[in-house]
Amino acid sequence: MALIVHKYGGTSMGSTERIRNVAKRVAKWARAGHQMVVVPSAMSGETNRLLGLAKELSPAQQTPAMLRELDMIACTGEQVSVGLLSLALQAEGMDAISYNGWQVPVKTDSSYTKARIQSIDDARVRADLAAGKVVVITGFQGIDEDHNVTTLGRGGSDTSAVAIAAALKAAECLIYTDVDGVYTTDPRVVPEARRLHTVSFEEMLEMASLGSKVLQIRSVEFAGKYRVPLRVLSSFTPWDINIDEEAKSGTLITFEEDEKMEQAVVSGIAFNRDEAKVTVMGVPDKPGIAYQILGDVAEANIDVDVIIQNVSHDGKTDFSFTVHRNDFQRTMDLLKNKVAPATGAATVLGDPKICKVSIVGIGMRSHVGVASKMFRTLSEEGINIQMITTSEIKTSVVIDEKYMELAVRALHKAFDLDADNSPVAENMS
Amino acid sequence: MALIVHKYGGTSMGSTERIRNVAKRVAKWARAGHQMVVVPSAMSGETNRLLGLAKELSPAQQTPAMLRELDMIACTGEQVSVGLLSLALQAEGMDAISYNGWQVPVKTDSSYTKARIQSIDDARVRADLAAGKVVVITGFQGIDEDHNVTTLGRGGSDTSAVAIAAALKAAECLIYTDVDGVYTTDPRVVPEARRLHTVSFEEMLEMASLGSKVLQIRSVEFAGKYRVPLRVLSSFTPWDINIDEEAKSGTLITFEEDEKMEQAVVSGIAFNRDEAKVTVMGVPDKPGIAYQILGDVAEANIDVDVIIQNVSHDGKTDFSFTVHRNDFQRTMDLLKNKVAPATGAATVLGDPKICKVSIVGIGMRSHVGVASKMFRTLSEEGINIQMITTSEIKTSVVIDEKYMELAVRALHKAFDLDADNSPVAENMS
Numbered sequence: 001m002a003l004i005v006h007k008y009g010g011t012s013m014g015s016t017e018r019i020r021n022v023a024k025r026v027a028k029w030a031r032a033g034h035q036m037v038v039v040p041s042a043m044s045g046e047t048n049r050l051l052g053l054a055k056e057l058s059p060a061q062q063t064p065a066m067l068r069e070l071d072m073i074a075c076t077g078e079q080v081s082v083g084l085l086s087l088a089l090q091a092e093g094m095d096a097i098s099y100n101g102w103q104v105p106v107k108t109d110s111s112y113t114k115a116r117i118q119s120i121d122d123a124r125v126r127a128d129l130a131a132g133k134v135v136v137i138t139g140f141q142g143i144d145e146d147h148n149v150t151t152l153g154r155g156g157s158d159t160s161a162v163a164i165a166a167a168l169k170a171a172e173c174l175i176y177t178d179v180d181g182v183y184t185t186d187p188r189v190v191p192e193a194r195r196l197h198t199v200s201f202e203e204m205l206e207m208a209s210l211g212s213k214v215l216q217i218r219s220v221e222f223a224g225k226y227r228v229p230l231r232v233l234s235s236f237t238p239w240d241i242n243i244d245e246e247a248k249s250g251t252l253i254t255f256e257e258d259e260k261m262e263q264a265v266v267s268g269i270a271f272n273r274d275e276a277k278v279t280v281m282g283v284p285d286k287p288g289i290a291y292q293i294l295g296d297v298a299e300a301n302i303d304v305d306v307i308i309q310n311v312s313h314d315g316k317t318d319f320s321f322t323v324h325r326n327d328f329q330r331t332m333d334l335l336k337n338k339v340a341p342a343t344g345a346a347t348v349l350g351d352p353k354i355c356k357v358s359i360v361g362i363g364m365r366s367h368v369g370v371a372s373k374m375f376r377t378l379s380e381e382g383i384n385i386q387m388i389t390t391s392e393i394k395t396s397v398v399i400d401e402k403y404m405e406l407a408v409r410a411l412h413k414a415f416d417l418d419a420d421n422s423p424v425a426e427n428m429s
Numbered sequence: 430m431a432l433i434v435h436k437y438g439g440t441s442m443g444s445t446e447r448i449r450n451v452a453k454r455v456a457k458w459a460r461a462g463h464q465m466v467v468v469p470s471a472m473s474g475e476t477n478r479l480l481g482l483a484k485e486l487s488p489a490q491q492t493p494a495m496l497r498e499l500d501m502i503a504c505t506g507e508q509v510s511v512g513l514l515s516l517a518l519q520a521e522g523m524d525a526i527s528y529n530g531w532q533v534p535v536k537t538d539s540s541y542t543k544a545r546i547q548s549i550d551d552a553r554v555r556a557d558l559a560a561g562k563v564v565v566i567t568g569f570q571g572i573d574e575d576h577n578v579t580t581l582g583r584g585g586s587d588t589s590a591v592a593i594a595a596a597l598k599a600a601e602c603l604i605y606t607d608v609d610g611v612y613t614t615d616p617r618v619v620p621e622a623r624r625l626h627t628v629s630f631e632e633m634l635e636m637a638s639l640g641s642k643v644l645q646i647r648s649v650e651f652a653g654k655y656r657v658p659l660r661v662l663s664s665f666t667p668w669d670i671n672i673d674e675e676a677k678s679g680t681l682i683t684f685e686e687d688e689k690m691e692q693a694v695v696s697g698i699a700f701n702r703d704e705a706k707v708t709v710m711g712v713p714d715k716p717g718i719a720y721q722i723l724g725d726v727a728e729a730n731i732d733v734d735v736i737i738q739n740v741s742h743d744g745k746t747d748f749s750f751t752v753h754r755n756d757f758q759r760t761m762d763l764l765k766n767k768v769a770p771a772t773g774a775a776t777v778l779g780d781p782k783i784c785k786v787s788i789v790g791i792g793m794r795s796h797v798g799v800a801s802k803m804f805r806t807l808s809e810e811g812i813n814i815q816m817i818t819t820s821e822i823k824t825s826v827v828i829d830e831k832y833m834e835l836a837v838r839a840l841h842k843a844f845d846l847d848a849d850n851s852p853v854a855e856n857m858s
Contacts, residue, residue, distance in 0.1 A: 016482055020486065054512070056445040060520075065515075069513075072527050073509050079508075080479060080502050103577075148532075
């Protein structure tokens with residue numbers, strides 16, 4: 001007997017048959033006495049189809065006016081989904097009603113294609129829930145103060161669901177997806193990878209941003225900020241699975257430090273092979289140099305991940321960072337033709353064939369020697385470390401991409417993540 | 430230098446290539462100095478695709494809650510169209526902006542799937558036009574007072590365009606469609622059919638409802654009520670056709686009686702072979718009998734077209750009407766099992782193999798003998814007339830469907846519509 005938010009991804013909504021299964025699952029929860037709010041994504045492939053049409057007409061799409069139209073077009077996929085899911089729920093005998101973001105309303109800023117949620121009015125939804133209705137709300141969409149339609153960016157439906165759960169003070173937000181939870185690492189790389197029963201939201205933040213792409217990173221931030229209990233679970237279990245069993249499945253993202261005290265030092269191994277590294281060699285070590293280099297990069301709309309600058313020699317330093325591999329050539333051109341001449345840098349080096357491997361764990365905070373164990377493990381496998389960055393709960397290294405699988409498997413084993421009877425994880429089924 | 434509304438049908442919006450042509454045509458009008466508002470339909474096939482998905486999930490679709498969801502789903506096709514057309518206009522260098530019905534807003538009642546427009550706020554659109562923008566507004570859509578999305582029913586985009594033109598006091602509303610105007614009759618039946626340069630809106634009403642399905646009937650009513658000059662023209666002329674030539678093409682629907690005084694007595698021949706006739710024989714001729722029969726029919730959601738009741742004999746009368754052929758069997762069952770027992774009718778007869786042929790012309794008002802000429806023409810062709818109804822500007826007969834083409838051709842010739850050099854019409858090109 002609680003207020004529960006369910007979020008279903010595009011695959012779960014991929015056909016009328018699947019939508020019918022979503023409706024049956026939601027109806028099961030409603031019949032168990034819960035107040036239900038459902039946030040479905042667009043049917044899989046739909047957003048890409050719509051943006052493909054847009055791209056044919058407007059290959060550039062840079063001005064705010066163009067981005068406004070992209071949002072107008074893209075958000076229709078979610079609108080179709082809420083209508084179809086409401087019809088399916090009604091066919092199940094539920095009193096269901098759908099809303100667009102603007103009807104709730106979910107208010108955002110005006111940053112088309114990547115808007116941020118500012119506030120959610122819960123009055124209309126609460127009234128419907130009190131009247132016994134199942135409320136189906138579009139993910140991804142919002143409305144700005146001038147009544148323009150906005151979207152939250154790709155994967156924004158996760159954030160919508162968490163934000164709605166926060167506004168309604170929901171007991172739990174369940175994210176149904178095509179994986180059955182958060183794993184210690186990618187099971188395709190390490191068959192021994194195990195599903196975590198719980199993971200702290202800080203760990204989840206690091207895992208998500210580092211490549212375990214289960215949840216949109218902003219949704220986790222949102223959940224952390226508003227302390228929304230968030231569960232990732234599979235939408236491929238039969239809809240009529242026992243509800244108590246279902247309610248405990250997947251991975252729960254928690255906010256309680258003390259729950260985690262017994263946990264392993266390292267919770268998971270994340271990795272990312274979509275990056276490339278670039279280094280500006282021999283730039284004068286003076287105030288403003290980092291901004292001088294990265295300002296131009298940011299202006300060219302190139303996202304930067306890892307940034308490393310070590311101590312200088314003879315008033316010169318080397319400045320390294322990683323970018324998405326698709327941006328590698330553009331970044332190199334920019335650095336060679338603009339940044340190097342302007343800063344007086346000696347050389348620009350780059351390598352697109354790298355990967356980033358990270359160990360993540362809230363337990364690292366209080367355990368010394370975790371990083372050194374990581375470096376020793378890699379050394380024993382003969383893997384050279386090119387770059388190192390650390391934060392409180394993760395340590396990342398950049399290595400040659402050909403060693404990625406080897407590094408991930410070795411680290412997974414070294415930090416005992418393969419173990420059969422960990423208190424917090426179980427074998428993959 | 431005028432405020433002009435363009436409306437483009439689904440075929441004109443059927444692909445990105447066609448949308449690009451629409452944008453070029455609109456840009457041409459804008460560059461000629463006109464303030465432009467454009468109302469596009471959904472891409473052809475899109476509304477049917479969406480409603481097909483809905484039907485898979487909800488075969489019934491009768492309750493207001495279900496109809497609300499249908500509108501939520503169906504109206505997305507128009508939203509995609511306005512976004513795509515705006516992008517295409519921007520690619521042409523225009524400053525274009527799109528709006529959904531709810532953003533204007535176009536306020537309607539809450540009759541989902543067949544809402545009626547109640548008011549249109551022109552402030553936002555006027556401000557955009559004053560700022561030099563091309564404004565692209567969804568057809569078909571509205572919003573009710575509780576901020577629910579509504580649609581105006583199939584073909585409602587014509588009505589949206591005319592209503593928006595009325596609200597903005599546009600100089601002219603141009604309906605671009607896949608025919609190049611209104612014809613004296615269907616050219617597929619009578620190759621000699623000619624395009625009318627002008628037609629009165631009363632004639633257009635009769636033509637539209639009788640089967641010359643060029644425009645949604647409600648849009649013509651709206652145009653008549655608010656005196657919006659309405660032009661039907663082809664979207665298949667090259668987009669770069671001379672604008673003065675284009676502005677005079679197609680058929681103009683007029684409201685000025687005196688302009689029509691020189692016109693032919695009969696403007697066109699309409700026909701419809703989708704109907705079936707039913708007769709309830711020998712019902713008591715007493716007050717309330719018509720309601721007793723048709724009340725049950727209306728309650729079963731069966732639309733009735735022609736209704737005929739002649740004088741009675743011996744206190745009994747025969748009551749005939751026509752329904753859509755798809756409703757024929759359902760109507761017969763209803764009459765036999767429910768209406769006949771309740772009213773004491775002797776028999777129920779029906780025939781689905783009929784058609785309706787009508788002559789339409791505002792000139793009929795002041796010319797006697799038009800109906801008799803019609804009957805004589807049919808008689809000379811050996812065609813038996815089964816039912817007759819008349820109004821001020823049309824005379825309709827119901828005949829055996831096998832004579833339809835023969836009747837239409839004979840009438841087209843008899844009323845001189847074939848003539849080569851009529852002052853108001855030209856040969857089909």
